[in-house]
Amino acid sequence: xxxxxxxxxxxxxxxxxxxxxxxxxxxxxxxxxxxxxxxxxxxxxxxxxxxxxxxxxxxxxxxxxxxxxxxxxxxxxxxxxxxxxxxxxxxxxxxxxxxxxxxxxxxxxxxxxxxxxxxx
Amino acid sequence: xxxxxxxxxxxxxxxxxxxxxxxxxxxxxxxxxxxxxxxxxxxxxxxxxxxxxxxxxxxxxxxxxxxxxxxxxxxxxxxxxxxxxxxxxxxxxxxxxxxxxxxxxxxxxxxxxxxxxxxxxxxxxxxxxxxxxxxxxxxxxxxxxxxxxxxxxxxxxxxxxxxxxxxxxxxxxxxxxxxxxxxxxxxxxxxxxxxxxxxxxxxxxxxxxxxxxxxxxxxxxxxxxxxxxxxxxxxxxxxxxxxxxxxxxxxxxxxxxxxxxxxxxxxxxxxxxxxxxxxxxxxxxxxxxxxxxxxxxxxxxxxxxxxxxxxxxxxxxxxxxxxxxxxxxxxxxxxxxxxxxxxxxxxxxxxxxxxxxxxxxxxxxxxxxxxxxxxxxxxxxxxxxxxxxxxxxxxxxxxxxxxxxxxxxxxxxxxxxxxxxxxxxxxxxxxxxxxxxxxxxxxxxxxxxxxxxxxxxxxxxxxxxxxxxxxxxxxxxxxxxxxxxxxxxxxxxxxxxxxxxxxxxxxxxxxxxxxxxxxxxxxxxxxxxxxxxxxxxxxxxxxxxxxxxxxxxxxxxxx
Numbered sequence: 001x002x003x004x005x006x007x008x009x010x011x012x013x014x015x016x017x018x019x020x021x022x023x024x025x026x027x028x029x030x031x032x033x034x035x036x037x038x039x040x041x042x043x044x045x046x047x048x049x050x051x052x053x054x055x056x057x058x059x060x061x062x063x064x065x066x067x068x069x070x071x072x073x074x075x076x077x078x079x080x081x082x083x084x085x086x087x088x089x090x091x092x093x094x095x096x097x098x099x100x101x102x103x104x105x106x107x108x109x110x111x112x113x114x115x116x117x118x119x120x
Numbered sequence: 121x122x123x124x125x126x127x128x129x130x131x132x133x134x135x136x137x138x139x140x141x142x143x144x145x146x147x148x149x150x151x152x153x154x155x156x157x158x159x160x161x162x163x164x165x166x167x168x169x170x171x172x173x174x175x176x177x178x179x180x181x182x183x184x185x186x187x188x189x190x191x192x193x194x195x196x197x198x199x200x201x202x203x204x205x206x207x208x209x210x211x212x213x214x215x216x217x218x219x220x221x222x223x224x225x226x227x228x229x230x231x232x233x234x235x236x237x238x239x240x241x242x243x244x245x246x247x248x249x250x251x252x253x254x255x256x257x258x259x260x261x262x263x264x265x266x267x268x269x270x271x272x273x274x275x276x277x278x279x280x281x282x283x284x285x286x287x288x289x290x291x292x293x294x295x296x297x298x299x300x301x302x303x304x305x306x307x308x309x310x311x312x313x314x315x316x317x318x319x320x321x322x323x324x325x326x327x328x329x330x331x332x333x334x335x336x337x338x339x340x341x342x343x344x345x346x347x348x349x350x351x352x353x354x355x356x357x358x359x360x361x362x363x364x365x366x367x368x369x370x371x372x373x374x375x376x377x378x379x380x381x382x383x384x385x386x387x388x389x390x391x392x393x394x395x396x397x398x399x400x401x402x403x404x405x406x407x408x409x410x411x412x413x414x415x416x417x418x419x420x421x422x423x424x425x426x427x428x429x430x431x432x433x434x435x436x437x438x439x440x441x442x443x444x445x446x447x448x449x450x451x452x453x454x455x456x457x458x459x460x461x462x463x464x465x466x467x468x469x470x471x472x473x474x475x476x477x478x479x480x481x482x483x484x485x486x487x488x489x490x491x492x493x494x495x496x497x498x499x500x501x502x503x504x505x506x507x508x509x510x511x512x513x514x515x516x517x518x519x520x521x522x523x524x525x526x527x528x529x530x531x532x533x534x535x536x537x538x539x540x541x542x543x544x545x546x547x548x549x550x551x552x553x554x555x556x557x558x559x560x561x562x563x564x565x566x567x568x569x570x571x572x573x574x575x576x577x578x579x580x581x582x583x584x585x586x587x588x589x590x591x592x593x594x595x596x597x598x599x600x601x602x603x604x605x606x607x608x609x610x611x612x613x614x615x616x617x618x619x620x621x622x623x624x625x626x627x628x629x630x631x632x633x634x635x636x637x638x639x640x641x642x643x644x645x646x647x648x649x650x651x652x653x654x655x656x657x658x659x660x661x662x663x664x665x666x667x668x669x670x671x672x673x674x675x676x677x678x679x
């Protein structure tokens with residue numbers, strides 16, 4: 001059983017994720033923004049992170065940087081949930097330490113594939 | 121001195137005598153026919169083989185005319201008989217037998233060639249009493265002359281001197297003539313130069329004037345007449361101060377002092393007055409005119425640079441305008457890029473929810489209640505998309521001027537109260553405090569659009585004060601303007617964000633609670649609507665102190 005943190009400020013998307021992963025063997029933890037997400041990650045030491053980009057207080061990119069600053073979390077898979085698929089955005093994400101990208105709107109099959117890819 | 125023979129002492133007037141000799145400019149000159157003739161006459165009258173016209177120079181005796189001593193041009197002064205003759209300028213010197221004269225017995229000209237025995241020399245006497253040399257006759261045997269011969273020798277010496285005088289005078293005349301010609305040439309050149317300068321001054325577009333060190337005008341060229349509008353007659357004798365605006369007088373005094381002290385002033389940019397009182401940009405270049413190290417006058421050149429200045433200003437303004445245009449383009453581009461990004465974000469988030477729940481409903485088993493709930497979620501997200509599209513189209517129509525308002529007289533107080541009641545009913549955590557002035561009620565406007573603005577302002581007031589609090593609505597009338605304000609006790613907006621809140625998709629943070637969800641276009645649309653009404657919408661806020669939105673509209677004419 002793996003712990004997976006989702007940082008997503010949109011309540012409707014949060015609800016969708018919760019419902020979609022209800023039957024998953026993994027522990028799904030939800031954070032409302034980047035700041036809450038960082039606290040949750042440092043406390044729970046998850047096996048994988050999904051994060052939105054545009055969030056209040058701490059953006060997805062800032063969260064990436066903060067997570068990568070901790071040597072213990074250097075290899076933690078971080079998947080960016082982005083509504084933007086502009087090339088510059090993709091490049092910037094990887095420069096900030098993201099592992100992978102999942103573009104919105106994504107299907108539930110794609111979401112489960114990503115989880116399988118990184119935590120089995 | 122060599123050989124022991126006594127040389128002649130120097131005459132007492134030696135210095136003046138040599139100077140006189142130089143004046144005749146005769147030493148080392150070409151043979152002179154008249155003097156040669158006089159020497160021949162002396163030789164034949166006195167019956168001597170040798171006759172000379174000699175000139176005694178500082179160290180030598182130079183032979184100007186020579187009969188009987190072919191090949192000799194000069195001899196050392198110490199060996200010269202004539203060097204003795206000049207010691208007594210008024211007398212003739214006669215040596216009847218040189219071998220018996222202590223002065224000459226050892227003289228090489230006596231002991232050797234030309235073996236002088238007899239010598240008779242008459243001084244060549246200048247009008248001012250200097251003996252330049254002598255006319256002498258010489259024989260190789262001791263002898264004497266008759267009185268008539270001595271007298272003739274004296275007369276011939278005076279004739280020789282007369283020739284020298286003639287030569288001197290003619291040379292002096294020639295020299296004076298030279299000087300005169302040179303002076304004439306100089307004067308002619310100066311006149312040409314003067315005429316050329318005068319022509320330059322005459323034709324110059326610049327005002328060229330001269331004045332006394334205190335600024336009294338002495339000359340005034342046509343350029344000055346054109347630039348200032350005063351004629352030379354009007355200005356000569358007047359002080360330059362009259363042409364200088366009062367606030368530039370101190371500067372003028374400083375310039376005058378600087379130039380009077382002998383310094384040059386180049387292209388000082390200033391302002392001057394024309395005769396009609398108008399002002400022009402001018403550049404002043406001034407130089408002192410000196411005589412005996414004293415500044416006796418000042419040359420003063422004023423160039424009218426108003427055209428150049430205007431062009432410069434125009435250029436600066438054009439550059440500034442261009443800068444503004446570039447800034448506007450840059451901003452428009454930024455908005456467009458932001459638009460693309462935000463539209464992506466705003467559209468894709470509800471689409472994710474719609475697509476996700478549809479997929480789940482289609483592939484998994486849910487209870488009836490769950491199915492109903494997720495269908496409702498899908499419906500909400502669809503509505504959100506619809507609102508977003510409507511708002512975008514609205515804004516686009518307003519910004520491109522394609523939206524028409526349906527204007528009619530309406531009661532703003534009634535409209536505000538109605539919207540407030542509805543909005544606040546959905547916000548149980550907030551208190552409404554509404555106090556509207558009766559005289560601020562009547563406006564001319566589009567009721568639906570103004571309702572949209574009020575709904576947006578009130579929804580923002582509630583949304584951005586998540587801790588609850590009071591929402592205050594106030595109004596008053598000021599002349600022809602109605603002022604309405606909506607104040608909350610919420611989060612407030614920091615100065616940086618305050619500048620952008622009326623931009624498309626700007627939001628002070630993304631609120632989680634989407635029960636009154638925003639599209640990020642609300643304030644941009646509200647401002648457009650208010651401005652289409654001829655009004656203004658602006659915001660005042662401090663972080664933590666809440667926000668106040670001020671709305672002004674034109675009051676309708678009293679019925």
